[in-house]
Amino acid sequence: MSEKKLIVKTMAELAAEGKTPEILFWVGCAGSFDARAQKITRAFCKVLHNAGVSFGILGTEESCTGDPARRAGNEFVFQMLALQNIQTLNAYEVEKIVTACPHCFNTIKNEYPELGGNYEVLHHTQLLRKLIEEGRIKVAPGDKDSKITYHDSCYLGRVNGEYEAPRKVIDSLNMDFKELKRSRANGLCCGAGGAQMFKEDEPGDKRVNTERVEEALDEDPNIILANCPFCITMLSDGLKEKDKQEDVMVYDLTELIVKNNNW
Amino acid sequence: MCDDFVEWLYISPQNDNAPPMEVGQIVFIIILALTFGFAFFKYRELINTILLAKKVEIEGPMSRRFKNLFLVAFGQKKMFKNFLPAIFHLFIYTAFLITQIKLIEIIIDGVMGSHRILATPLGGFYTFVVSFIEILSVLAFVATLVFLYRRNLLTIPRFNKVEMTHWPKLDANIILLAELVLLVGIFSYNGADIVLQQMGVVGYPDTGALVVSSVMGPLLFGGLDQSTLIFIEKAGWWIHILAVFGFIVYLPYSKHLHIFFAFPNTWFAKLRPRGRMENMPEIMNEVKSMMGLSEAEEPAGDMEDIPEFGAKDIFDMDRINLLGAFSCTECGRCTAACPANITGKKLSPRKIVMDIRDRAEEVSAKLKSGDKKYIREDKREEDQKLTPENFDDGKSLFDYISSEELHACTTCNACVEACPILIDPMEPILKMRRYEILTLSSGPSDWMPMFTSLENNASPWQMSDERDKWKEDLD
Numbered sequence: 219m220s221e222k223k224l225i226v227k228t229m230a231e232l233a234a235e236g237k238t239p240e241i242l243f244w245v246g247c248a249g250s251f252d253a254r255a256q257k258i259t260r261a262f263c264k265v266l267h268n269a270g271v272s273f274g275i276l277g278t279e280e281s282c283t284g285d286p287a288r289r290a291g292n293e294f295v296f297q298m299l300a301l302q303n304i305q306t307l308n309a310y311e312v313e314k315i316v317t318a319c320p321h322c323f324n325t326i327k328n329e330y331p332e333l334g335g336n337y338e339v340l341h342h343t344q345l346l347r348k349l350i351e352e353g354r355i356k357v358a359p360g361d362k363d364s365k366i367t368y369h370d371s372c373y374l375g376r377v378n379g380e381y382e383a384p385r386k387v388i389d390s391l392n393m394d395f396k397e398l399k400r401s402r403a404n405g406l407c408c409g410a411g412g413a414q415m416f417k418e419d420e421p422g423d424k425r426v427n428t429e430r431v432e433e434a435l436d437e438d439p440n441i442i443l444a445n446c447p448f449c450i451t452m453l454s455d456g457l458k459e460k461d462k463q464e465d466v467m468v469y470d471l472t473e474l475i476v477k478n479n480n481w
Numbered sequence: 482m483c484d485d486f487v488e489w490l491y492i493s494p495q496n497d498n499a500p501p502m503e504v505g506q507i508v509f510i511i512i513l514a515l516t517f518g519f520a521f522f523k524y525r526e527l528i529n530t531i532l533l534a535k536k537v538e539i540e541g542p543m544s545r546r547f548k549n550l551f552l553v554a555f556g557q558k559k560m561f562k563n564f565l566p567a568i569f570h571l572f573i574y575t576a577f578l579i580t581q582i583k584l585i586e587i588i589i590d591g592v593m594g595s596h597r598i599l600a601t602p603l604g605g606f607y608t609f610v611v612s613f614i615e616i617l618s619v620l621a622f623v624a625t626l627v628f629l630y631r632r633n634l635l636t637i638p639r640f641n642k643v644e645m646t647h648w649p650k651l652d653a654n655i656i657l658l659a660e661l662v663l664l665v666g667i668f669s670y671n672g673a674d675i676v677l678q679q680m681g682v683v684g685y686p687d688t689g690a691l692v693v694s695s696v697m698g699p700l701l702f703g704g705l706d707q708s709t710l711i712f713i714e715k716a717g718w719w720i721h722i723l724a725v726f727g728f729i730v731y732l733p734y735s736k737h738l739h740i741f742f743a744f745p746n747t748w749f750a751k752l753r754p755r756g757r758m759e760n761m762p763e764i765m766n767e768v769k770s771m772m773g774l775s776e777a778e779e780p781a782g783d784m785e786d787i788p789e790f791g792a793k794d795i796f797d798m799d800r801i802n803l804l805g806a807f808s809c810t811e812c813g814r815c816t817a818a819c820p821a822n823i824t825g826k827k828l829s830p831r832k833i834v835m836d837i838r839d840r841a842e843e844v845s846a847k848l849k850s851g852d853k854k855y856i857r858e859d860k861r862e863e864d865q866k867l868t869p870e871n872f873d874d875g876k877s878l879f880d881y882i883s884s885e886e887l888h889a890c891t892t893c894n895a896c897v898e899a900c901p902i903l904i905d906p907m908e909p910i911l912k913m914r915r916y917e918i919l920t921l922s923s924g925p926s927d928w929m930p931m932f933t934s935l936e937n938n939a940s941p942w943q944m945s946d947e948r949d950k951w952k953e954d955l956d
Contacts (some may be wrong), residue, residue: 277948278948287931290918291791293764297761297768301772371658409889423825
């Protein structure tokens with residue numbers, strides 16, 4: 219465990235010092251600007267720091283990956299953002315990227331190669347699993363009495379087939395864990411994907427996040443875990459609608475590690 | 482009883498020494514020729530309809546295509562996510578596959594005027610194969626009854642969505658009822674045959690003890706006189722083969738086309754990662770040249786041809802999209818998994834796929850008519866012939882699929898995951914979104930500020946803060 223103070227440096231700053239970090243932390247728009255997601259960003263920095271992983275961020279040189287633009291249908295905006303990012307990443311000769319957003323993860327991993335961006339991309343839950351298995355972080359056991367459940371994000375789970383990494387991390391928390399009825403490949407969307415986050419729902423009986431929160435409440439959890447800043451917003455909104463925001467907390471996996479370890 | 486009719490139908494089992502053709506034989510050969518002639522033209526038309534769509538590069542290793550073909554199509558792997566329907570479907574499916582072996586004999590008998598020509602030469606093996614078919618046929622019979630019950634008496638949501646209008650519902654029941662008729666045919670044909678063998682009637686060679694019919698035959702038909710038995714046996718034979726021919730002719734109009742098309746559909750299913758939307762190289766190259774990343778390209782064509790992006794009609798979809806639409810069995814597993822549909826939105830992935838097929842059939846029929854009123858207005862004077870290139874009937878996929886449906890998709894891939902035969906209902910939705918945004922410059926009003934913000938701030942939110950302001954609260 220590192221005793222040094224946690225200072226997050228940009229790739230530009232590190233380059234000026236002649237340093238190349240182990241990994242680039244891709245913060246993403248939600249992680250950068252959304253007040254709730256900023257907490258996850260800071261928690262993840264703490265984990266990296268405590269594990270002794272050297273990392274850099276792009277800071278103001280980072281742009282949206284283009285995921286919402288592309289899925290909304292706006293290929294021009296997607297290509298502009300993506301090509302800009304690839305130019306920046308290639309200029310710093312980035313090889314390895316970790317991000318706490320499954321949408322950023324998917325776009326950089328699966329869509330950037332065709333545009334000239336080839337990197338090893340990890341979702342933060344994959345890196346967390348690795349750090350735990352390698353013993354670089356030790357997770358203190360959590361509150362045995364709090365019941366937790368887990369929501370698979372579409373873009374980590376169904377789209378990229380990663381169901382195990384987050385569950386391994388959950389195992390390490392040593393808490394009372396119960397799966398949701400619709401989980402893994404059958405997981406239900408939170409309602410934010412495909413740029414739905416940035417528009418009103420189409421007319422219907424209820425919002426998608428309401429449906430998902432109702433399902434989660436069936437398990438009577440104290441904590442709903444997720445791995446995506448957009449899912450976390452959607453689930454939190456759903457809980458507010460049910461007036462359950464005091465009884466049930468929504469956390470990213472990273473936050474629970476930080477909480478259990480008192481970092 | 483029915484002697485005249487039997488006489489007419491009679492495909493004489495006795496005449497070994499080059500007999501004159503019987504009426505039944507001639508009728509059979511005519512029906513056989515008509516069926517296969519019709520099938521040839523109709524299936525060719527279907528394939529030509531699929532070829533109206535864009536050519537698509539077949540990418541990825543053959544080994545993965547073989548794997549999909551064997552596991553997903555032959556092996557029904559994805560059906561088994563839901564065990565009960567899967568097992569009943571497996572009964573019907575294996576009965577269908579195995580019965581094709583018997584069909585070889587039926588066609589030879591029909592053409593040659595013989596009766597169970599393979600029974601004597603194959604001996605015990607014949608008994609085994611036909612018995613095996615009989616067991617599967619009993620299972621298929623039960624499964625068909627279960628399916629009729631599920632579809633009509635239980636309220637299973639996916640069988641009762643808005644797109645399940647009169648024809649799709651009728652189509653499903655027609656096939657199930659036809660299956661029952663076919664199976665009744667098989668058991669009449671085998672059952673009466675067993676009794677005739679026991680009576681020692683000439684021309685009924687020993688088939689061995691058929692596992693079902695050697696019990697069922699005497700039970701149902703025992704004690705009937707010879708001519709009635711021959712009538713039942715012949716009628717069963719004709720019902721069976723006419724039902725098979727009926728299927729061949731009916732399938733091109735039905736959702737049951739999947740019994741053939743599921744195989745190519747799993748073979749051709751795109752192998753790129755699910756999370757990778759199809760790239761648009763023409764836009765990528767234009768943006769690259771705008772950003773000075775590549776040499777500016779000469780604008781292709783003159784200004785009259787303003788390029789259209791995304792998909793407006795079936796011509797802009799690719800052939801795999803259309804193959805998928807024709808392969809769809811309308812089972813609705815996609816729709817049952819769709820978060821938008823579950824929460825009462827108008828979007829139903831199954832409807833999208835069905836709409837693409839309906840539109841493709843409409844375009845195909847109009848092209849076939851050759852009517853010059855379907856030639857695009859500005860070409861109507863000069864062009865003599867209606868072709869896919871000058872086709873314009875004033876309609877498009879947008880007359881079938883509303884913007885409201887397109888806008889409800891969360892791109893969660895649940896529909897893609899759910900399809901038992903690897904149809905991708907999501908890709909057409911995203912292609913049509915591209916058309917709306919890039920060609921029509923329309924779309925949900927909420928998305929316009931998002932695009933502006935992405936262009937100006939590189940974030941979907943209009944933010945005045947620096948991107949790394951979160952660092953300030955790090956302790």
